[in-house]
Amino acid sequence: MKHLSMKHGNLNRRDFLRKSAPLAAACGVAANLTVMTPVQGGESKTDRPGVAAIGTGGRGSLIGHQAGSRGRVVACCDVDRKRAEGFAARYDGKCQIFGDYRRVLDRKDVDVVTVGSPDHWHAKIVVEAMKAGKDVYCEKPLTLTIDEGKVICRVARETGRIVQVGTQQRSEFGTLFLQAVVLARSGRLGDKLRATASVGQAKRGGPFSAATPPANLDWDHWLGQAPKVPYCPQRTHYDFRWWWDYSGGQVTHWGVHHVDIAMWALGLANTGPTGVEGRGNMPKIANGFEVPTTFRCVMKFAGGAAIELNSDKNSLVIEGSEGRIAVDRRHLTGKPFESLTKREKDWLREEVVKLYRGKQPGSHIGNFLECVKDRSQPIADVFTHHRSLTACHLCNISMRLGRKLRWDPAKEDVLGDAEATSMLSRKQREGYALKA
Numbered sequence: 001m002k003h004l005s006m007k008h009g010n011l012n013r014r015d016f017l018r019k020s021a022p023l024a025a026a027c028g029v030a031a032n033l034t035v036m037t038p039v040q041g042g043e044s045k046t047d048r049p050g051v052a053a054i055g056t057g058g059r060g061s062l063i064g065h066q067a068g069s070r071g072r073v074v075a076c077c078d079v080d081r082k083r084a085e086g087f088a089a090r091y092d093g094k095c096q097i098f099g100d101y102r103r104v105l106d107r108k109d110v111d112v113v114t115v116g117s118p119d120h121w122h123a124k125i126v127v128e129a130m131k132a133g134k135d136v137y138c139e140k141p142l143t144l145t146i147d148e149g150k151v152i153c154r155v156a157r158e159t160g161r162i163v164q165v166g167t168q169q170r171s172e173f174g175t176l177f178l179q180a181v182v183l184a185r186s187g188r189l190g191d192k193l194r195a196t197a198s199v200g201q202a203k204r205g206g207p208f209s210a211a212t213p214p215a216n217l218d219w220d221h222w223l224g225q226a227p228k229v230p231y232c233p234q235r236t237h238y239d240f241r242w243w244w245d246y247s248g249g250q251v252t253h254w255g256v257h258h259v260d261i262a263m264w265a266l267g268l269a270n271t272g273p274t275g276v277e278g279r280g281n282m283p284k285i286a287n288g289f290e291v292p293t294t295f296r297c298v299m300k301f302a303g304g305a306a307i308e309l310n311s312d313k314n315s316l317v318i319e320g321s322e323g324r325i326a327v328d329r330r331h332l333t334g335k336p337f338e339s340l341t342k343r344e345k346d347w348l349r350e351e352v353v354k355l356y357r358g359k360q361p362g363s364h365i366g367n368f369l370e371c372v373k374d375r376s377q378p379i380a381d382v383f384t385h386h387r388s389l390t391a392c393h394l395c396n397i398s399m400r401l402g403r404k405l406r407w408d409p410a411k412e413d414v415l416g417d418a419e420a421t422s423m424l425s426r427k428q429r430e431g432y433a434l435k436a
Contacts, residue, residue: 049111049135049372050074052104054125056087057237059139060116063166065090066365067114067137074109077101081216099218101125105132112372115139118240119247121224123148124434126163127155135162135372137365141252142385146393147425149386150412151436156382164368164378165385167260171364173329175352177261178361179337180318180327182351184265188336190322193266193305197258198312202250203242206288208232225428232287242289249291252392255309258316259299260380260388261327262307265318269384272409273299273307273391280399297395302409309395397423 052075053064064076064087073091077098078084088095098104104113105128113129115122115138123143129136142165143149156163169177184193210230213219219231226245229235240246241253263269276299280292296310317326325334340348352361356379359367364380371378390412397420398405406415414420428434 047373048072049369050107050109052076052107052110052113053087054078054101054104054113054115054129055117055121055139057083058116059166060114061087063114063116063137063139063365066363067112067369070365070369071112075104075107077104079218079222099221102128105129105134110134112137112369118222118236119252120144120226120240120245123152124225124432126152127434130155130159130161130163133159133161135368137164137166137368139166140385141248141256141389141392142382143389143393144247145423145425146390146412148434149382149389151434152382153386154436160375162368162372162375162378163382164364164371165380165382166364167257167380167385168364169257169261169329170264170380171356171361171367175361176327176329176332177316178352178355179332179348180316180325181261181265182348182355183325183336184318184320185267186351188323189318189320189325191320193318193320194307195262195266195319196308196310196317197255197262198310198315198317199250199254199258200314201311202291202293203239203289204283204293205234205239205242206283206285208234208287223429225426225432225434227429234289239289242291244290247291248393248396250311251291251295251297251309251396252389254314255392255395256385256389259307259309259391260385261316262318263388263391264384266301266305266307268301268305269387271301272387272412273301273394273407274409275300275404275406276391276394276398277404278309278395278398279402282399291396292399295395295399297398299391299395307391309392393424 049071051067051071051073053060054077056064056076056078057080073095075096075098076084076087077100079099081099084097088097104110112135115125115136117125119141122138126136126138126142142152183189210232213231222236235243242249247253276297278295278297280295282292283289294311296308299307315326315328317324323334323336325332325337359370367379394405394407401420405417405420408415414424
């Protein structure tokens with residue numbers, strides 16, 4: 001894209017906006033950005049849809065309450081009874097508690113569900129919710145494997161349901177990340193764009209001893225598709241993230257937040273890397289946390305763009321031939337941003353709204369429910385999320401195998417590596433498998 005000079009603040013505004021008009025389209029997800037056709041059977045006839053929260057601990061509780069504040073909470077589900085009871089207590093007996101999410105999906109008064117379960121449950125619940133006629137807000141990462149993402153994208157197209165992924169950097173934090181995307185795509189950083197996503201280290205721990213599951217926890221159902229193993233508290237709640245059977249560690253937990261923004265900013269939202277190489281410090285503790293504590297991965301894309309993902313202090317840096325910016329959840333810094341004139345700042349605010357598909361950013365849940373109402377694509381759609389999460393999954397596969405991978409983003413397949421190809425999916429326990 002031609003560089004749009006704004007250094008002296010004397011660019012004619014009409015010319016500037018004319019030159020930058022293609023920005024919103026370029027920054028969006030044009031291949032999938034279609035207005036969804038209303039679907040019969042699961043939609044609310046009011047402005048306050050019936051809400052059910054599936055997975056009510058941590059972020060699951062937060063997003064359930066956020067959706068509930070804009071709708072009507074009618075049900076919740078968690079395999080930890082105490083967590084479900086704690087969530088439901090706010091609703092004076094109007095929120096029915098379940099231990100099996102399928103009973104929630106059977107309810108006709110449930111229009112939307114929020115999913116805050118451990119990562120290995122996300123794909124199965126989301127797919128079955130869409131097939132049951134529900135719209136879904138699901139926490140990130142959306143999948144445990146690349147093949148699960150392919151299934152979710154297909155079912156989303158087939159059903160026309162609205163699915164928002166919880167990569168809230170696309171909506172919140174004072175639009176800092178949206179501004180960074182606009183600046184990168186405007187040409188202000190020059191060409192030859194590249195990004196470095198730093199996400200901090202994973203947790204180290206173990207070995208852990210087996211224990212008796214607490215009476216309030218259905219351990220077998222918590223495991224779901226994962227292999228049946230003895231209970232230990234370090235496998236559950238927040239720490240599930242450090243076990244391969246349930247998650248992808250810091251690479252998918254935090255990495256997908258920044259990689260998602262980086263791919264959006266570099267114009268890569270609808271594609272994927274062609275090569276991935278990663279190195280990580282893999283723990284070697286029996287019955288202990290398994291994911292790499294420190295790591296450095298490099299993703300290379302057609303055309304020369306590159307994104308590095310590492311375990312340094314949390315930030316996202318985007319740079320090109322004429323400048324660099326750094327963004328996190330509190331700051332956006334760098335000369336290309338700090339030198340903006342008042343006129344250019346006005347332009348930036350306007351372009352952020354265009355990038356946000358004409359809606360006002362600020363609330364990620366709010367965007368989801370607005371899109372449920374008008375049947376438009378939400379800002380954190382499953383299609384672009386699948387692409388950014390695929391890049392993160394490939395980083396993990398490369399680190400686990402200890403070698404570079406070649407990837408075909410069109411066919412979504414590893415080239416010339418049967419072992420890596422086999423890791424695009426995982427064996428699922430009988431009775432809990434995701435049905436494609």
